[in-house]
Amino acid sequence: MEKNTRLILALDVLDSDEAIRISKAVAGHVDAIKVGYPLVLASGLQIIEKLVKYAPIIADFKVADIPNTNRLICEQVFDAGADAVIVQGFTGHDSLEACVELARERKKDIFVVTEMSHPGALDLMQEAGKAIAKMAADQCASGVVAPATRPERVKQIRRIIGEELAIISPGVGAQGGSASDAIMAGTDWVIVGRSLYQSADPAGAAAGIVREIKKVIKDSS
Amino acid sequence: MEKNTRLILALDVLDSDEAIRISKAVAGHVDAIKVGYPLVLASGLQIIEKLVKYAPIIADFKVADIPNTNRLICEQVFDAGADAVIVQGFTGHDSLEACVELARERKKDIFVVTEMSHPGALDLMQEAGKAIAKMAADQCASGVVAPATRPERVKQIRRIIGEELAIISPGVGAQGGSASDAIMAGTDWVIVGRSLYQSADPAGAAAGIVREIKKVIKDSS
Numbered sequence: 001m002e003k004n005t006r007l008i009l010a011l012d013v014l015d016s017d018e019a020i021r022i023s024k025a026v027a028g029h030v031d032a033i034k035v036g037y038p039l040v041l042a043s044g045l046q047i048i049e050k051l052v053k054y055a056p057i058i059a060d061f062k063v064a065d066i067p068n069t070n071r072l073i074c075e076q077v078f079d080a081g082a083d084a085v086i087v088q089g090f091t092g093h094d095s096l097e098a099c100v101e102l103a104r105e106r107k108k109d110i111f112v113v114t115e116m117s118h119p120g121a122l123d124l125m126q127e128a129g130k131a132i133a134k135m136a137a138d139q140c141a142s143g144v145v146a147p148a149t150r151p152e153r154v155k156q157i158r159r160i161i162g163e164e165l166a167i168i169s170p171g172v173g174a175q176g177g178s179a180s181d182a183i184m185a186g187t188d189w190v191i192v193g194r195s196l197y198q199s200a201d202p203a204g205a206a207a208g209i210v211r212e213i214k215k216v217i218k219d220s221s
Numbered sequence: 222m223e224k225n226t227r228l229i230l231a232l233d234v235l236d237s238d239e240a241i242r243i244s245k246a247v248a249g250h251v252d253a254i255k256v257g258y259p260l261v262l263a264s265g266l267q268i269i270e271k272l273v274k275y276a277p278i279i280a281d282f283k284v285a286d287i288p289n290t291n292r293l294i295c296e297q298v299f300d301a302g303a304d305a306v307i308v309q310g311f312t313g314h315d316s317l318e319a320c321v322e323l324a325r326e327r328k329k330d331i332f333v334v335t336e337m338s339h340p341g342a343l344d345l346m347q348e349a350g351k352a353i354a355k356m357a358a359d360q361c362a363s364g365v366v367a368p369a370t371r372p373e374r375v376k377q378i379r380r381i382i383g384e385e386l387a388i389i390s391p392g393v394g395a396q397g398g399s400a401s402d403a404i405m406a407g408t409d410w411v412i413v414g415r416s417l418y419q420s421a422d423p424a425g426a427a428a429g430i431v432r433e434i435k436k437v438i439k440d441s442s
Contacts, residue, residue, distance in 0.1 A: 041294065061258075069259060072235070092346065120313020121313055124349045124352060
């Protein structure tokens with residue numbers, strides 16, 4: 001995944017025509033488009049082939065099964081043309097390893113969820129977040145997912161994973177996170193959903209966020 | 222899900238024709254058929270409609286996302302004709318609640334993973350297993366998933382969840398678990414994969430396991 005605009009679209013829509021229209025509009029402004037199961041179950045895995053012409057696709061499937069099933073899922077996602085898969089780390093080192101090994105063979109990326117931003121993430125996940133970040137680093141995953149809504153956690157996770165792994169951060173825009181704050185905390189890519197796909201002008205909205213990112217990087221350098 | 226044979230087929234194949242052939246063969250011998258993402262991604266969600274004529278379908282998707290995404294996934298699975306979804310509990314009470322509430326509206330079932338049997342499950346999941354079982358009981362899920370390979374854990378989980386929730390247990394057959402031991406430990410349904418779908422005679426193999434289950438129930442009553 002090339003680091004140009006440092007913006008990723010979270011394409012949380014269910015209709016394939018709408019997905020294509022929005023992806024076409026933001027092409028060039030985003031480094032990747034993140035799709036989830038709701039869209040893929042509604043449109044079939046073939047939707048990935050249709051979207052990949054506009055940007056690399058990250059399948060946000062929060063893969064959380066035994067090693068063999070994880071591998072079978074990632075295989076199909078990569079075969080469909082996706083560049084990366086988001087997996088849960090909670091299921092342990094061997095489940096993660098099955099995904100990372102396959103990604104390495106295919107020259108693709110695995111991003112590991114370290115922490116989520118909904119209230120229930122405090123029940124069991126938050127405590128495990130640092131251990132999962134360390135596991136992602138030990139397994140040489142491509143990167144981790146950490147919330148833009150909590151820049152202090154992004155900084156902590158950066159200290160755990162070092163500079164080799166990337167951080168991608170959802171929660172910018174409608175969820176209250178700021179692209180500038182996340183970038184300053186050490187995020188490599190910010191992930192924006194509603195502020196782009198619900199905008200009357202997704203390209204303009206994306207360009208605005210990219211300008212904000214470029215400005216904060218310039219000002220801090 | 223009606224409790225007759227107490228046997229569930231884990232249909233871990235990728236080809237839809239094979240899936241249909243095996244399901245047809247075991248119809249009447251199993252109370253449900255469990256399908257996972259590898260088959261659904263390969264064949265589309267429509268495969269559920271094709272299989273549901275042979276037995277109720279449990280979508281083993283290990284759903285592990287934020288509440289709204291969890292709900293969107295379960296909606297599509299129920300719309301496709303499935304009777305139950307297996308979800309992860311480690312994403313917390315609100316993620317689980319989104320699934321359970323929807324299932325209640327639709328008169329469908331949610332089963333919550335308490336523990337998995339691969340080595341990596343010892344990293345983070347096993348410690349959380351009892352808390353997840355309690356969460357499943359608090360939320361009034363239909364039941365939990367606990368490994369037939371560890372009957373002592375099935376007994377512990379039964380004590381935590383009480384008698385209202387069901388236990389379904391994978392790991393019987395090729396993975397080393399015994400249907401009799403799991404049933405004696407308190408499991409409501411045993412889940413069998415390879416010993417059925419790799420058998421030259423899936424119906425005969427299923428009938429054999431059902432006889433074993435009926436015998437152990439009769440002998441212990």
